[in-house]
């Protein structure tokens with residue numbers, strides 16, 4: 001901090017007036033200007049801009065803030081979309097006010113013809129310093145509060161799931177255990193099913209089936225390193241940590257096929273660690289479960305297939321011999 005000036009600071013208005021008056025070193029008096037009409041013209045620009053955007057109407061993509069998916073993919077997507085869009089509206093409001101003030105200051109206090117040197121500088125103005133400390137603090141606390149509220153709602157365990165699926169991430173594929181029906185769907189590692197040209201055959205992706213409109217609980221685990229279970233259109237992802245079980249709770253509300261990815265850099269084939277989620281009717285779901293049963297895939301691919309089962313904390317015996 002530089003030391004304050006020995007004399008009292010002039011008020012903002014006095015400083016601004018001083019800035020606009022002819023200064024020493026200028027060449028003659030300034031001709032009168034139609035200041036008010038100029039200001040009005042500048043003020044109209046952002047107003048016209050906002051009106052034009054509003055009148056143009058908004059597409060569904062714009063209304064959802066260009067997030068993937070559409071409305072109502074799960075019971076949580078509306079909440080996430082609302083947090084995202086409303087945050088942007090607040091931030092754009094702050095942006096428009098800030099940009100407007102910058103442009104206003106640049107235009108109104110620009111160097112006039114014949115002026116030299118620096119204008120009167122504004123510093124140590126307590127009302128302004130308090131303003132630009134308190135307002136961002138309110139914004140950050142507000143974003144924190146709304147995020148915490150929505151996260152708590154999405155993370156809350158509603159209990160009594162209709163469908164409970166255990167998902168194991170592994171380098172580089174996914175295993176799905178349908179715990180209620182006691183069947184499983186093993187994922188063949190992507191590095192073993194690439195096309196000759198190195199591309200991935202998306203028709204053979206590991207696929208998780210879920211019945212529409214049912215309470216789903218996903219238990220999320222890893223067989224080796226940290227992965228992340230991300231269904232893009234569900235607008236949610238969760239880390240898969242070795243020797244840890246995380247959970248996701250949601251109700252898929254729209255029949256369709258959704259793309260899933262690993263969202264945690266996990267090694268050479270991370271980018272190809274893809275899967276699909278098919279949200280289907282209850283009848284189609286039962287048909288798929290029966291198909292897995294007919295293949296003899298009954299039981300559970302549990303943690304005994306973890307590749308790091310000999311690491312400390314993974315439950316392996318440490319006694320040699």
Ligand SMILES: [Cu+2]
Nearest residue numbers: 227262266273
């Ligand atoms: Cu991964």
